[in-house]
Amino acid sequence: MSVAPFARRAFASQFWRGTRRGIPVIVASAPFGVLFGALAVQNGFTVGEAVMMSATVFAGASQMVGIELFGKAIPAWMIVLSVFAVNFRHVLYSASFGRRTGHWSAWQRALGFFFLADPQYAETERMAEAGETIGFAWYLGIGLPMYLVWVLDAWLGALFGRLIPDTHALGLDFLLPIYFVGLLMGFRKRPLWLPVVIASGAAAMVAHVYVGSPWHVSIGALAGVLLAAAMPVGEEARTAYAAEREGTGGRS
């Protein structure tokens, strides 16, 4: 009987820890969330449709690409494919996220995937790197407020988009690159960080020029990941893998 309030308090404190980690991102992404709502209405969306896109897709860059294509005479399947191209990086997040949340129930993980945007993925990896377990309450704490504010941003933008002040002079249009640089530096102690950054950066820039905008993300990311996978595997990791495989192979 006395366990329930205690558990509830622990849940709340973990949730709040996650929320605090997410506040900078909520601030940084707000201009984009509002801008999305404003642009969506300009491209022929109703206010309801703009809000629906933020509420169901919850992936800023792909939403921007999506509404940009709506304005032109482009077939529906091309729009959906472009959204997929922008979001392909999530496949990589997902593979990694699954490793970190092996202790969650299937439902918790199914919900977790819905919130798996860039900041949630980055914070999850940072927690794991610090040797901490990824709690469901903590993850909801970082994901849910960000989601609700993102939906609210779209609604405000769709309603009051015309009143947006000069985002350029205020530097609001450049907050996300600054945020991503900060995140990037946070992972610099990982093996092969610098070679991966150089490979991905070069590939992304070349792809941005020669292939075009949504694709530079997938192409650049794959270049860095493939480089890391192609580097010689350490003796320790190789023998551990071989030993485990023999162990399971003998049983099955």
Next chain:
Amino acid sequence: MSEIGWIVLAAAVMTYLTRAGGHLVLSRFRRIHPRVEAGLNAVPAAVFTTLVAPAAMNATPAEALALVVAALLGLRGGMFSVFLGGGLVLIAGRYLLG
């Protein structure tokens, strides 16, 4: 529902599939090969670099300066100082350098 509504829903389903798909594929393997593991560990550096690359490539002097300051602050402090420092340098730089 309108055509826009259906396209939005299709985009939402597609997005969810990317977020669940990587795990669904990987969880079919009992052991993760060391090369796959090394590749996954490189994901944050690889992806966040590509998200910054176009902005860095087309940066004005003020924007480039803001990115450098943000990177240097990222060596030490948390995200708040990165934001505050990078943002202030950007606003000042745009005001002074145009």
